[in-house]
Amino acid sequence: MTILSSDIRSKYLEFFKTKNHAIIPSAPLVPENDPSVLFNTAGMQPLVPYLLGEPHPLGKRLADVQKCVRTGDIDDVGDDTHLTFFEMLGNWSLGDYFKEESIAMSWEFLTNPQWLGLDPEMISVTVFEGDENAPRDEESAEIWKKIGVPEHKIAYLPAEDNWWAAGPTGPCGPDSEIFYWMGAGKPPMNSNKGTDPDNWMEIWNNVFMQYNRIDEKTLVELPAKCVDTGMGIERCTVTLNKLKSVYETDLFVPSLTKIREMVGNEKYNEKSARIIADHIRSATHMISDGVVPKNIDQGYILRRLIRRAIREAHKMGFEGIFTNEIAKIYISQFEDIYPSIKENSEKILTELTNEENRFAKTLKDGIKEFEKIVRGFDIAFKKTGNRPTQIAGTRAFTLFDTYGFPLEMTIELAKEKNLTVDVEGFNKAFQAHQEKSRTAAAGKFKGGLGDNSAETVALHSACHLMLAGLREVLGEHVHQAGSNITPERLRFDFTHPEKMTDEQKKAVEEYVNNAIQKGFATSISQMPKEEAKAQGVEGSFWEKYPDIVKVYTMTDTDGTVYSRELCGGPHVENSQDMGTFKITKEEASSAGVRRIKATLTK
Known part of the structure; x- marks a missing residue:
């Protein structure tokens, strides 16, 4: 029986919805506020802030399908396995459930006839074997045995196979991978990923963020343990159908x-x-x-x-x-x-x-x-x-x-x-x-920032106020068309068909400086993108933002809202030390787009 990629995707999300997971939309391929990579390359990448402790607006149980791009192996595309675009299914626990429930849900989804209904005999798993840095993951092994996986189908593998870390320090932990038999007939006794690696293909990985690495020799338990799982739709489809190539699937x-x-x-x-x-x-x-x-x-x-x-x-x-x-x-x-x-x-x-x-x-x-x-x-x-x-x-x-x-x-x-x-x-x-x-x-940073120095952050906040001032003075047809901010100045492109008059420039400067002098405060909230649009939140490039967006609001003590805009930050928390805003140049950038250069002086 052919297993379609569309069935794997829809059943996965439906299954985790029954397990009280919020189904979140895929983040765009272009990462928000992460200049270290050009594209999202893994399912967990857009969720890193939440895995590191930031509360997610939709709760502690999440599931999604994330669009990803990797081009490091572009020259290998055309063989049986390599792709540049792929989709990652994932379920996440942000300090809620841990190993026992995660493993049990994985097993249920794979083997229950209501979902994928795979033959349990065709499945084997791996767990972390332990080393001088971290203990053997007997807990996961015992959970697998408890739900029915025979001991000979459980392989203990080293850190290079079964350990995840965010970096040299920070959150880390063991993972447990799930494999499907690709050989002829049923797998022989004692065959698993450790003893017979060529005949088993990984279909799912459960990462257990259990520890915080303080330094090379110090590992402490995290107070709130997280689960991060990943299942590639393309690999899963080709594996479960026992095909030779991903290009033989319904995807291609x-x-x-x-x-x-x-x-x-x-x-x-x-x-x-x-x-x-x-x-x-x-x-x-x-x-x-x-x-x-x-x-x-x-x-x-x-x-x-x-x-x-x-x-x-x-x-x-x-x-x-x-x-x-x-x-x-x-x-x-x-x-x-x-x-x-x-x-x-x-x-x-x-x-x-x-x-x-x-x-x-x-x-x-x-x-x-x-x-x-x-x-x-x-x-x-x-x-x-x-x-x-x-x-x-x-x-x-x-x-x-x-x-x-x-x-x-x-x-x-x-x-x-x-x-x-x-x-x-x-x-x-x-x-x-x-x-x-x-x-x-x-060299890029959040919102077009060259770095995150205090001067650059202040100019970023001034940029928001200036856009609000431009819309106040010139009209609501004005939107951001691009920006670049360094510690010395801001450069801002905006939609407007004609040169600004000196009076208009002065009015915008007064709008910004009035907000700075009164001492606005900056607050941040998260809401669905469509709700933000309905509330009139200012924003450009809406298609680049995820379905849950961050909105920065700059408000006076009397309740006056100076700016309310989509953004990833960072911003000043208070305007006391920003200085005086001055437009130094206004010129054409391209057809229908003007460019302003401006500074803050103290």
Whole structure:
């Protein structure tokens, strides 16, 4: 019997709803206020603040399906297992239940006929074997035995397999992984992940945040223990159906069928088709969460995925516009699961088509640039009698970076001219570029902040007051279009069609300084996004925020509300030491968008 991915997803959430878990929506792919990564890469990532003690507005029992992107193994996409986009199912206890109830619920969901109804004989588990840093997890092992798992199906494995830690210090604890038999027939006696690792595939992991590591030698029990579990839908679907490849599941068969129809049986290449199917799936979700193709940060990854997909189509001899046709399959597949897909369906198709058209032009320009390099070699031969035989890595990277020219195409064209490409030099140039991108990403902070110094935080609060002042003076058509804040100044882009007058700038300054001088206080609340919209909370880029949002309110002692806006913080708690606000420049940023630069002086 085929087990569909949609059934796994819906049954999982339905099951945990019966166990008094609040079903929370997926956070967007782009993390809120976490500049250390470009995308959410794990189910637990958006919930870290709550696992570390911050109260969640929906309670202590949560369950969700989280969208994730990982591109570290992008070159392996096309094999049987690697993907760039995946979905993680998870249930969470924030200081509520612990090992016994977590393990019991996992077992019930997997084996009860009302839910997945798996054969218990096909399941084995692992627990932490203990080491000099932490004790053996006999508690979990005894719970597994108590619910019916035979002792020979329980493997004790080391920390590298069964220990989770947030970092060198902080919350940590053992985990217990659940595996499904992938071998022929029933598993033999004494077969488990420890004795027979190749025949068991992980389907679920229960992490028990039990300890707080103070230092290398000190581990203390946490006062409020948490549970964090994760089950990948794609891996679970392929494993439970005993398929060889994730691309054989219902998640990918429709798109691969469409690609085969598009290119024809004779030119169809399975690996190329898989890369297209994976990359357009990821691109569809990225665009739905507000990412657009660019040459930096998330946009750089998106552009690379789309252009890789186009290149794979070209390798199969197909040069027409096609990405939106593949995306339509994924829109249909996910629009009832993730609201952002349905809400942004037209944007998804438009961005994909635009990027295809752009790349068609850069491909042609790139070929011209390549031919120019070859002509240079011919000129060198005429002058010196020596013909260069290798294209420098830096030139190959220019073709890639400036013209979006895939390295593989440069190598293929070079081969036709009896030339080689300095791939090592290309990789060095690429790594240098990536280091610059990572440095830029690491320099970002909450809400466009360059850092979290007192000066920067004060300017961030002034930014909120200024936006409120702009809306008061210019009208409610004004919204944020971008910001960048350093300790020295704020730069703020906003929607407005014309240059501000001196009187308008002065009125905005007075609005901000009046709030500062009166001594506003900042408060934070959490509420559903739709409720925030209904209450008139100011915000831009709503699609990038989760369904539960943080709202910062700046209020005078007499109850006057100066600003109420979506934000991730941080802000001053009181305005006493902010200084005097001054607009130093107001200018055009782009069509329909103005830019202000401003300072605070004491």
